[in-house]
Amino acid sequence: MLNPVTPDFEAQLRAVLPAAAFRPAEPKYFEDPRGRVKGVEGLVVAPASVEEVAVLVKACNAARIGIVPYSGGTGLVLGQIQTEGPAPVTLSLERMNAIRAVYPVENMMVAEAGAILADVHAAAHAVDRLFPLSLASEGSCRIGGNLSTNAGGVNVLRYGNARELCLGLEAVLPDGTIWHGLKRLRKDNTGYDLRNLLIGAEGSLGIITAAALRLFARPERTGTALMVVPDPQAALDLLALAGKLIGDGISAFEMMSGMGQSFLAETVPELRLPFDPIPDWMVLIDLGLARAQDPQAALEDLFVQASEAGLVRDGMIAQSEAQRQDFWAVRETIPTGNKRVGSISSHDISIPRSDIPAFIPEGIEKLKELGDFRVNCFGHLGDGNLHYNVFPAKGKTRADYPDMPKRVAACVHDLVHRYNGSVSAEHGVGRLKVADLDHYQDPAKHAAMRTIKLALDPNGIMNPGAVVDVTKG
Amino acid sequence: MLNPVTPDFEAQLRAVLPAAAFRPAEPKYFEDPRGRVKGVEGLVVAPASVEEVAVLVKACNAARIGIVPYSGGTGLVLGQIQTEGPAPVTLSLERMNAIRAVYPVENMMVAEAGAILADVHAAAHAVDRLFPLSLASEGSCRIGGNLSTNAGGVNVLRYGNARELCLGLEAVLPDGTIWHGLKRLRKDNTGYDLRNLLIGAEGSLGIITAAALRLFARPERTGTALMVVPDPQAALDLLALAGKLIGDGISAFEMMSGMGQSFLAETVPELRLPFDPIPDWMVLIDLGLARAQDPQAALEDLFVQASEAGLVRDGMIAQSEAQRQDFWAVRETIPTGNKRVGSISSHDISIPRSDIPAFIPEGIEKLKELGDFRVNCFGHLGDGNLHYNVFPAKGKTRADYPDMPKRVAACVHDLVHRYNGSVSAEHGVGRLKVADLDHYQDPAKHAAMRTIKLALDPNGIMNPGAVVDVTKG
Numbered sequence: 001m002l003n004p005v006t007p008d009f010e011a012q013l014r015a016v017l018p019a020a021a022f023r024p025a026e027p028k029y030f031e032d033p034r035g036r037v038k039g040v041e042g043l044v045v046a047p048a049s050v051e052e053v054a055v056l057v058k059a060c061n062a063a064r065i066g067i068v069p070y071s072g073g074t075g076l077v078l079g080q081i082q083t084e085g086p087a088p089v090t091l092s093l094e095r096m097n098a099i100r101a102v103y104p105v106e107n108m109m110v111a112e113a114g115a116i117l118a119d120v121h122a123a124a125h126a127v128d129r130l131f132p133l134s135l136a137s138e139g140s141c142r143i144g145g146n147l148s149t150n151a152g153g154v155n156v157l158r159y160g161n162a163r164e165l166c167l168g169l170e171a172v173l174p175d176g177t178i179w180h181g182l183k184r185l186r187k188d189n190t191g192y193d194l195r196n197l198l199i200g201a202e203g204s205l206g207i208i209t210a211a212a213l214r215l216f217a218r219p220e221r222t223g224t225a226l227m228v229v230p231d232p233q234a235a236l237d238l239l240a241l242a243g244k245l246i247g248d249g250i251s252a253f254e255m256m257s258g259m260g261q262s263f264l265a266e267t268v269p270e271l272r273l274p275f276d277p278i279p280d281w282m283v284l285i286d287l288g289l290a291r292a293q294d295p296q297a298a299l300e301d302l303f304v305q306a307s308e309a310g311l312v313r314d315g316m317i318a319q320s321e322a323q324r325q326d327f328w329a330v331r332e333t334i335p336t337g338n339k340r341v342g343s344i345s346s347h348d349i350s351i352p353r354s355d356i357p358a359f360i361p362e363g364i365e366k367l368k369e370l371g372d373f374r375v376n377c378f379g380h381l382g383d384g385n386l387h388y389n390v391f392p393a394k395g396k397t398r399a400d401y402p403d404m405p406k407r408v409a410a411c412v413h414d415l416v417h418r419y420n421g422s423v424s425a426e427h428g429v430g431r432l433k434v435a436d437l438d439h440y441q442d443p444a445k446h447a448a449m450r451t452i453k454l455a456l457d458p459n460g461i462m463n464p465g466a467v468v469d470v471t472k473g
Numbered sequence: 474m475l476n477p478v479t480p481d482f483e484a485q486l487r488a489v490l491p492a493a494a495f496r497p498a499e500p501k502y503f504e505d506p507r508g509r510v511k512g513v514e515g516l517v518v519a520p521a522s523v524e525e526v527a528v529l530v531k532a533c534n535a536a537r538i539g540i541v542p543y544s545g546g547t548g549l550v551l552g553q554i555q556t557e558g559p560a561p562v563t564l565s566l567e568r569m570n571a572i573r574a575v576y577p578v579e580n581m582m583v584a585e586a587g588a589i590l591a592d593v594h595a596a597a598h599a600v601d602r603l604f605p606l607s608l609a610s611e612g613s614c615r616i617g618g619n620l621s622t623n624a625g626g627v628n629v630l631r632y633g634n635a636r637e638l639c640l641g642l643e644a645v646l647p648d649g650t651i652w653h654g655l656k657r658l659r660k661d662n663t664g665y666d667l668r669n670l671l672i673g674a675e676g677s678l679g680i681i682t683a684a685a686l687r688l689f690a691r692p693e694r695t696g697t698a699l700m701v702v703p704d705p706q707a708a709l710d711l712l713a714l715a716g717k718l719i720g721d722g723i724s725a726f727e728m729m730s731g732m733g734q735s736f737l738a739e740t741v742p743e744l745r746l747p748f749d750p751i752p753d754w755m756v757l758i759d760l761g762l763a764r765a766q767d768p769q770a771a772l773e774d775l776f777v778q779a780s781e782a783g784l785v786r787d788g789m790i791a792q793s794e795a796q797r798q799d800f801w802a803v804r805e806t807i808p809t810g811n812k813r814v815g816s817i818s819s820h821d822i823s824i825p826r827s828d829i830p831a832f833i834p835e836g837i838e839k840l841k842e843l844g845d846f847r848v849n850c851f852g853h854l855g856d857g858n859l860h861y862n863v864f865p866a867k868g869k870t871r872a873d874y875p876d877m878p879k880r881v882a883a884c885v886h887d888l889v890h891r892y893n894g895s896v897s898a899e900h901g902v903g904r905l906k907v908a909d910l911d912h913y914q915d916p917a918k919h920a921a922m923r924t925i926k927l928a929l930d931p932n933g934i935m936n937p938g939a940v941v942d943v944t945k946g
Contacts, residue, residue, distance in 0.1 A: 105709060105827040106857075152660050161660060163669075164637060179917040184825040186856040187625050187634060188895035189673055191902060191910055191940055192922045196636075196669035200662055217716040236578060243690040247763030248721040290720030292774065298765060352657040354578040383659040384579075422661035429664060437664055444652040448929065449665045455928030456921065467664055 002066045002464060004086035005043045009063055016055050021047050029090050030081055033074050039081030046092040050170055050178055050209040058176030060089055066464040067091050069203035071145025074137040077430030079202045079466050093144050096209060099123045107215040108184045113144025113208050129215035132159035144208045150200035152426030154252045157382035163199040168212035171198055174457035184212050202428050203463040205456050219288025223295025224324040227315040228279040233357040234311045235283050235381055241306055246298050252286035253382035260334045260376040267340035271333055274316055284331050334378055338389055342398045345408040346389040349416045350425035353384040359419055363388060366411050385425040388412055429467045475539045475937060477559035478516045482536055489528050494520050502563050503554055506547055512554030519565040523643055523651055523682040531649030533562055539937040540564050542676035544618025547610040550903030552675045552939050566617050569682060572596040580688040581657045586617025586681050602688035605632035609808060617681045623673035625899030627725045630855035636672040641685035644671055647930035657685050675901050676936040678929050692761025696768025697797040700788040701752040706830040707784045708756050708854055714779055719771050725759035726855035733807045733849040740813035744806055747789055757804050807851055811862055815871045818881040819862040822889045823898035826857040832892055839884050858898040861885060902940045
């Protein structure tokens with residue numbers, strides 16, 4: 001059992017950590033970004049170095065006090081706020097935000113966990129390199145949180161998830177020892193993959209304090225197109241054709257539904273939609289090519305060949321950087337439209353890619369058995385990652401469906417499970433999906449996770465209740 | 474403590490497993506491929522299904538009998554043979570060699586652990602896809618071993634190590650439970666990364682029985698060149714220039730030393746060497762491009778620009794597939810030349826890429842303090858992975874250096890450690906490098922590895938003595 005933070009414990013910490021490490025307990029540390037959940041308030045500490053983190057973790061471990069790691073606070077699954085239990089220490093990484101070093105020749109950078117993702121991008125850009133992790137919250141999320149949740153985003157198709165962009169870590173383990181693992185090596189087969197065990201563990205096995213990150217040659221020429229496709233199967237076929245014609249240069253391949261576009265028309269009238277009337281399905285294709293390749297010509301060629309094959313019905317190729325931004329705005333404003341309509345339940349799922357054309361309508365049919373809904377399905381088709389969000393019927397609001405959120409989620413997740421998919425593709429488990437894991441996860445993996453958690457964190461101080469709740473079961 | 478296999482135990486197994494699972498104890502199961510080490514002989518069992526593997530593991534766990542997983546038997550660090558201790562069960566995956574399914578639309582395949590790597594290649598080729606893992610032993614190594622050792626090879630630069638090519642596993646854990654984790658998902662953030670924990674664990678945490686593997690669009694046009702560079706720094710600069718001009722299409726970038734070429738001239742006279750006189754350094758560049766790109770033109774452009782920048786002095790671009798094979802033969806025959814000269818000590822190391830130009834000569838200087846040697850340094854420059862092999866001076870043989878192998882290895886590995894490199898870049902730890910890990914590895918990681926091993930395999934039955942030797946320390 002864990003103990004709550006007490007004034008005595010705070011005094012004990014103040015004796016070993018500098019005054020600047022103690023932060024006012026502002027509400028942001030205890031609220032989820034959707035503003036729906038309020039967490040248990042405790043002591044907020046923001047160490048300035050890995051040594052200070054180690055001091056803090058050692059003290060908490062000795063006193064059996066929980067630690068909730070807090071990065072950018074943008075997570076959507078309650079990983080960064082403790083929803084019940086004794087008052088914890090909230091460990092904010094905000095003061096460890098340095099870019100420690102950049103190695104252009106190696107395509108490598110070492111950043112502290114608190115570095116804001118946009119600042120990591122800027123540091124890469126400054127040496128003519130690319131750090132490709134890209135997601136909506138990049139202006140405020142921090143790289144430590146991105147790694148702890150194995151963040152995804154729009155460039156996974158080409159560059160991989162956060163874990164594929166990290167070659168080494170510095171971290172503090174639950175007993176307060178420091179792991180100096182900031183290797184800048186592409187190949188290193190010296191024992192168990194502790195790096196990937198901490199990545200995606202959402203702070204439940206230790207605190208990531210710094211990371212060696214992979215950089216990439218900056219694509220010198222970019223191109224962006226919107227193409228109208230008859231259905232999701234055609235979108236998949238279009239992606240395969242693009243791979244054949246253009247190779248690895250496809251940076252993003254995003255699918256959008258007519259429902260999402262109609263939400264935008266309804267709630268964000270100042271946004272100009274690209275096609276009139278709104279098509280049932282369209283995709284956004286983004287290319288990043290080397291100097292010798294012409295993205296404009298590549299997209300035109302793709303459009304011509306795809307038209308001949310009946311895969312596309314209409315399309316637009318951006319003719320300027322401003323138009324490119326406009327195309328992306330159509331994709332990136334979808335969450336705003338969703339928020340304004342107000343979802344009953346949102347789902348971050350992935351499905352084996354070839355099953356997507358069957359899954360999407362099957363889900364809509366299943367939901368009809370529960371009631372009258374609108375479904376906005378959109379997302380990273382190239383990764384099989386869909387945001388499958390369920391909304392009230394036209395003229396109704398979320399308040400009209402008081403008992404539905406859990407039933408809707410169960411309906412969607414059951415179907416995902418039947419398709420051998422994932423009920424958390426890129427957002428993680430946090431505290432919101434612990435019960436889903438208990439329900440859907442393979443029992444052998446589930447048992448192994450508990451064993452690992454209990455072995456590395458026997459007192460259960462690291463992000464209590466997140467991912468694997470060892471206080472239960 | 475473990476128990477030896479006994480006739481009673483064998484009888485017990487024969488009662489629950491089919492007769493076909495029991496194999497004659499041929500010498501190959503107990504010898505390393507270099508023919509220098511002989512392992513402890515035991516019972517050889519080759520199950521035909523994951524259920525049979527589970528039955529075997531459960532029985533061994535109950536009886537405290539060690540299991541040595543045996544895949545293709547090509548490993549170079551004694552991971553597949555037990556060098557001391559009570560007679561174990563050798564668990565061969567040779568009968569689980571099916572390609573279970575291929576999903577071209579998803580760029581995915583499910584293969585059993587015993588599938589030979591070349592057969593995996595062929596199955597991908599049959600649907601016009603590429604499985605990019607490529608190494609010298611691909612005609613006999615098996616994918617389960619490739620994953621268990623996180624194999625590298627020549628295409629890591631572009632496609633990553635074995636772990637980056639695997640999206641899901643089926644495995645039997647040390648208690649005999651089956652983990653059904655054959656997800657075909659690019660994004661799946663549901664808890665700890667058990668997949669990557671088993672990959673690279675060399676069978677010490679469980680038995681991989683099948684894997685979901687990533688496939689790639691087959692590059693439609695290929696090009697290969699050999700270029701003479703003045704030194705390793707120029708080779709690195711050439712790689713950076715190639716990235717700018719050609720983008721992601723560089724599949725391999727291999728560096729070869731003049732010493733290696735002179736070994737070939739001496740020991741493989743039938744091989745025609747490309748340049749006369751032998752240059753100090755050269756690189757092999759391999760491109761795989763999409764339909765719309767011209768590899769010949771790209772290589773010519775690269776050569777012209779690199780010449781102007783003083784990065785290359787001479788070069789040849791393959792004009793036919795036969796010539797392409799000839800170029801590759803120069804690279805792939807290097808190990809044969811090495812074997813015929815007879816190394817004193819071979820090292821599979823990686824170094825942060827920007828430190829390579831300093832490391833190579835510094836190592837040669839350090840070795841001079843020990844005696845008179847020849848060093849053949851070659852390998853996967855793009856990955857910072859060098860094979861830094863030390864040979865007798867001209868006119869001498871390995872027998873003239875009886876006390877040197879350990880001292881040479883320590884000299885090279887100490888320097889690698891000082892450069893924050895890895896003493897096992899792609900071959901793994903096995904039993905050969907357990908002491909190196911004890912010596913060089915970060916103490917916090919080392920302790921975490923022991924904790925994980927003891928938690929998941931409390932009886933120590935999985936590949937006893939490999940990677941983490943919990944019987945000691």
